Amino acid sequence: MTPRQRRMIALIVKEARQTARNRTALSVALAGPIVLLLLFAYGVSLETERVPLGIFVEHSTPDTRDLAGAFYNAHYFHAVIMDNRRLALDALATGRVGGLVVLDEDFARAAVAEGNAPVQVLVDGTDARIARTVSNYAEGAVATWLAQRTLAGRIGSANSVGTAPRVWFNSEIKSRYFLVPGIIGLLMAVIGPLLSALMVAREREQGTMDSILATPASPREFMYAKLIFYMSLGVAAMSLMLLVSVHVIEVPFRGTLKPLVMATMLFVACNLALGLLISITSRNQLAAVRLTLTTGFLPAYMLSGFLFDLRNAPAPIQWLSLIVPSHYFVSILQTTLLVGDEWPILLPDLGGLAVLAIALIAGVGLLVRRRLS
Amino acid sequence: MTDAIVSAGLVKRVAGAAVIDQVDFTMPSGELWSVIAPRGGGRTTLIRLIAGLSRPDAGAIQIFGRDTVREATAVQAIIGYVPQGVGSYDTLTVGENFKLHADLRGVAPDIRPARWRHILGLSGLINLTDRRAADLPLSARRRLALACALAAMPRLLLLDELTAGLDPVARGEMLEVLRRLASDEKISIFMSTTYVDEAERCDGVVFLTDGRLVGRGAPRELTSLAGRRMRAVAVTAADRHATAAWLREQDGVIDVDVQRTCLKVITDHAGRKLPSQCAAALPSGPTAPRLDDAFVCLLHDRGVAMLAAPVLHPTTPPRPPSGSPALDVRGLAARQQGRVLVHDIELTVAPGEIVGLIGPDGPGKDLLIRLLCGLERPSAGIISIGGVDLGTDRRRALSRLAHIDSAASPYPDLTPLQILQFFASAGSQRRAEREPRIGSLLTELGLKGAAAAPSGSLSTALQWRVALAAALVSAPALVLLGAPRAHLDPLTRRLVWSDIGAVAAAGIGVLVASQATDDAERCDRALLLDFDRIAGPAWPAGDPEAAARKHPRSAALAALSAMFARPRHGRSAE
Numbered sequence A: 001m002t003p004r005q006r007r008m009i010a011l012i013v014k015e016a017r018q019t020a021r022n023r024t025a026l027s028v029a030l031a032g033p034i035v036l037l038l039l040f041a042y043g044v045s046l047e048t049e050r051v052p053l054g055i056f057v058e059h060s061t062p063d064t065r066d067l068a069g070a071f072y073n074a075h076y077f078h079a080v081i082m083d084n085r086r087l088a089l090d091a092l093a094t095g096r097v098g099g100l101v102v103l104d105e106d107f108a109r110a111a112v113a114e115g116n117a118p119v120q121v122l123v124d125g126t127d128a129r130i131a132r133t134v135s136n137y138a139e140g141a142v143a144t145w146l147a148q149r150t151l152a153g154r155i156g157s158a159n160s161v162g163t164a165p166r167v168w169f170n171s172e173i174k175s176r177y178f179l180v181p182g183i184i185g186l187l188m189a190v191i192g193p194l195l196s197a198l199m200v201a202r203e204r205e206q207g208t209m210d211s212i213l214a215t216p217a218s219p220r221e222f223m224y225a226k227l228i229f230y231m232s233l234g235v236a237a238m239s240l241m242l243l244v245s246v247h248v249i250e251v252p253f254r255g256t257l258k259p260l261v262m263a264t265m266l267f268v269a270c271n272l273a274l275g276l277l278i279s280i281t282s283r284n285q286l287a288a289v290r291l292t293l294t295t296g297f298l299p300a301y302m303l304s305g306f307l308f309d310l311r312n313a314p315a316p317i318q319w320l321s322l323i324v325p326s327h328y329f330v331s332i333l334q335t336t337l338l339v340g341d342e343w344p345i346l347l348p349d350l351g352g353l354a355v356l357a358i359a360l361i362a363g364v365g366l367l368v369r370r371r372l373s
Numbered sequence B: 001m002t003d004a005i006v007s008a009g010l011v012k013r014v015a016g017a018a019v020i021d022q023v024d025f026t027m028p029s030g031e032l033w034s035v036i037a038p039r040g041g042g043r044t045t046l047i048r049l050i051a052g053l054s055r056p057d058a059g060a061i062q063i064f065g066r067d068t069v070r071e072a073t074a075v076q077a078i079i080g081y082v083p084q085g086v087g088s089y090d091t092l093t094v095g096e097n098f099k100l101h102a103d104l105r106g107v108a109p110d111i112r113p114a115r116w117r118h119i120l121g122l123s124g125l126i127n128l129t130d131r132r133a134a135d136l137p138l139s140a141r142r143r144l145a146l147a148c149a150l151a152a153m154p155r156l157l158l159l160d161e162l163t164a165g166l167d168p169v170a171r172g173e174m175l176e177v178l179r180r181l182a183s184d185e186k187i188s189i190f191m192s193t194t195y196v197d198e199a200e201r202c203d204g205v206v207f208l209t210d211g212r213l214v215g216r217g218a219p220r221e222l223t224s225l226a227g228r229r230m231r232a233v234a235v236t237a238a239d240r241h242a243t244a245a246w247l248r249e250q251d252g253v254i255d256v257d258v259q260r261t262c263l264k265v266i267t268d269h270a271g272r273k274l275p276s277q278c279a280a281a282l283p284s285g286p287t288a289p290r291l292d293d294a295f296v297c298l299l300h301d302r303g304v305a306m307l308a309a310p311v312l313h314p315t316t317p318p319r320p321p322s323g324s325p326a327l328d329v330r331g332l333a334a335r336q337q338g339r340v341l342v343h344d345i346e347l348t349v350a351p352g353e354i355v356g357l358i359g360p361d362g363p364g365k366d367l368l369i370r371l372l373c374g375l376e377r378p379s380a381g382i383i384s385i386g387g388v389d390l391g392t393d394r395r396r397a398l399s400r401l402a403h404i405d406s407a408a409s410p411y412p413d414l415t416p417l418q419i420l421q422f423f424a425s426a427g428s429q430r431r432a433e434r435e436p437r438i439g440s441l442l443t444e445l446g447l448k449g450a451a452a453a454p455s456g457s458l459s460t461a462l463q464w465r466v467a468l469a470a471a472l473v474s475a476p477a478l479v480l481l482g483a484p485r486a487h488l489d490p491l492t493r494r495l496v497w498s499d500i501g502a503v504a505a506a507g508i509g510v511l512v513a514s515q516a517t518d519d520a521e522r523c524d525r526a527l528l529l530d531f532d533r534i535a536g537p538a539w540p541a542g543d544p545e546a547a548a549r550k551h552p553r554s555a556a557l558a559a560l561s562a563m564f565a566r567p568r569h570g571r572s573a574e
Helices: A003-021 A023-043 A062-072 A085-093 A105-113 A128-153 A175-206 A208-213 A219-248 A257-281 A285-303 A315-321 A325-339 A343-372 B043-051 B072-078 B094-104 B109-123 B138-149 B168-184 B196-200 B219-227 B240-249 B276-281 B291-301 B363-372 B394-398 B416-426 B431-444 B460-472 B490-505 B544-550 B555-565
Strands: A051-057 A077-082 A099-103 A120-123 B005-014 B017-027 B032-036 B058-063 B079-082 B156-160 B188-192 B204-209 B212-217 B230-234 B253-258 B262-267 B327-336 B339-349 B354-358 B380-385 B401-404 B478-481 B509-514 B525-529 B534-537
Touching: A003 A023, A003 A219, A003 B094, A023 A175, A023 A219, A051 A062, A051 A085, A051 A128, A062 A077, A062 A099, A062 A128, A077 A085, A085 A099, A099 A128, A120 A128, A175 A208, A175 A219, A175 A257, A175 A285, A175 A325, A208 A219, A208 B079, A208 B138, A219 A257, A219 A343, A257 A285, A257 A325, A257 A343, A285 A315, A285 A325, A325 A343, B005 B043, B017 B043, B017 B204, B032 B043, B032 B168, B032 B196, B043 B058, B043 B079, B043 B156, B043 B188, B043 B204, B072 B079, B079 B138, B094 B109, B094 B138, B109 B138, B109 B168, B138 B156, B138 B168, B156 B168, B168 B188, B168 B196, B196 B219, B196 B291, B204 B219, B204 B291, B212 B219, B212 B291, B219 B291, B240 B253, B240 B262, B240 B490, B253 B291, B253 B490, B262 B291, B291 B490, B327 B363, B339 B354, B339 B363, B339 B509, B339 B534, B354 B490, B363 B380, B363 B401, B363 B509, B363 B525, B380 B394, B401 B460, B416 B431, B416 B460, B431 B460, B460 B490, B478 B490, B490 B509
Parallel strands: A051 A077, A051 A099, B017 B212, B032 B188, B032 B204, B079 B156, B156 B188, B354 B509, B354 B525, B401 B478, B478 B509
Antiparallel strands: A099 A120, B005 B017, B005 B058, B204 B212, B230 B262, B253 B262, B327 B339, B327 B380, B525 B534
């Protein structure tokens, strides 16, 4: 063994001992992610279910009862029949209902007479997502109802064209499947930098870093030993989260481990290097935490495509997302979990991650040399 | 033999400003040297430069003939460095910490056990090998950091404030260890300290101010130069502050240090005679100088202006109702978690009196201070501040008390003016009273010019003045000084004492908690505080052995009383 290897081993052993005895660090690295993952997976849903919906029926006829029944039975809605226009509008204005289907005098008359009934759907647009669901479904429900009524009029017509929708990759359209990869990326993007940034900041505050640097160990050895140790911790956390996702949350896993392992290593390296960069530039633990949240968490939250589809974002934002590691990682996770090993999609993402990882680690080496010597 | 450290034309700039400016000195091999400087004066920067952790912008340092920049690796192999702070990993055990440093320094496995035993013995850590560093008391943690730095038996040890915050006994022991390392192991040691008594026991001293070298050399030489310019003037407790104020006004007097029984007067040159009235009225004679006296002379000769001792307007603080003491404590006792931490405390501070509460730090002392501040309730006894009972009229009693628990500015981001306005309005003073008081305090304490700057950017001395002004703005009857002075450099500590004198001269009672015998020398009365009770007055002191017998429960206190009993060179008039 060369002296350099001996020093690296001594430093890595030191990190391992410290982490093993530091309950806070261990829970941040391992227990925290699992709890958060479960919380996110079961607590957060982008699906629209049981939106309170008012149905204003001005004049009750068999037709109105029939149509109202269509809304009543849909699991998207929690429908309430109302017969007072003022109260119904009030309920919409105060947010007690997310939408209002108005079946007034005209509807009853027109439905009977012409088979072409005017239905007014008022939607609370405050939450755009719910509003879209409500209006789409209401339109669909009315159209279906009309179609059924027409069909019922001339039974036996063979001209009707049926559509049978089929959703690929996430056949139940469960937002959980789509969210879990994003959450894993998000959690790793917070935990990785936080762990490494805090550890270095702490060493600075307590003066232990200086006492190490005054030995033959170089600043770069000091930093790279940390990087290596926290890589293994990060990979462990990542594996734990994947196990929980697949076996507890039951997210499908359609790909293989190979691209996943590669992506994980690169992603963890990116995050740790980011943390080390933060810790070199910040003076104390508090500053390190603040910087981690702004440079690690927020970009991962907003620019990874975890919640917000980046294809709709303006071009500059899309360019910006190219330097956010979680952007690539979340995409890789979604591909391997939900689709499979689609190398044409995976390769560019892996390449992007690799470039970022190399750049960040080189940045650590460079900054360490400039700042610490 | 080559010299251990040769610093030539050393310059280090941070953001354009020189934090080390043209520092030259030579420390011979095998000696123990210290660097003394105010906070921000360049202590740590100088040590980091010597350790090769930072590159000089100009000039060079040679360690045993090797350049710290060009031969960095060779230099690192022969130095041991203990940075400021704890310096060892708290979750690792003593043994693991040491092993880490031995591994990093490539100490061969076969010589390790013997080396380890040897260093354990030197640093006094025997039987602690398996304890985690976090569980050790501060003094043992510092010895652990020292042991780690010794792992490869360096030729030069660099120690940054190794003794900061330790009690006098632990500091004394640490210095013994260092002296032994220098004499028995032939290890050269360069350390930074804020304590004059430590610097006086070194072979050489480097004195920095604002990164510039103000003085260097053997403490004995430096003090003997100062000694020729000093006179001790005998005084009585009643008139010492007034006499000091008068003396400060006289031609050629650059500093008056007010002690219990005498004034130590420093003049601008050795031939200077004290004013004739003074010489006629008061017996005066030569006095044994301390190292901080030498620093005062050096600074004066360099033309560095020091803050003048303030004269506080005596009518500014309202005197407590006639006859009532600033502080009166009768039969005080208190417990914490069922344990009696203090009992039978009897304590009186008259208006204008400075009383010292001298003893090792501990839970009893902390609790006593919290009791006086009304933060804890006593289980028995009465505390009255400025004649108001703290137990029955808490608010009015506390309005007569000002507690200074840190010599730094209480809010570094605010300006002195804003801080005073805040403390005045928090003390519910009316605007009409507030403004003139703030104005006069700023002027009297020399803060006028700095009133608009963020107080955190001010010098150590000015920050202390901000803390003092914040305490005085509410016109207290009693000023209580916790132990805020541990990290102050000797000159700022001196300033603190001349300010305390001015506070007392303005009729305010002052209670000073301290563990330093130097502080006791400057009080009107000093009481020895054992762990849980007041053991008695510091004077008259008996012989050391009798003192040790008198306080068998506390080794630290026994040592303290022994220090009082020892003849002190500061009191040559006796």
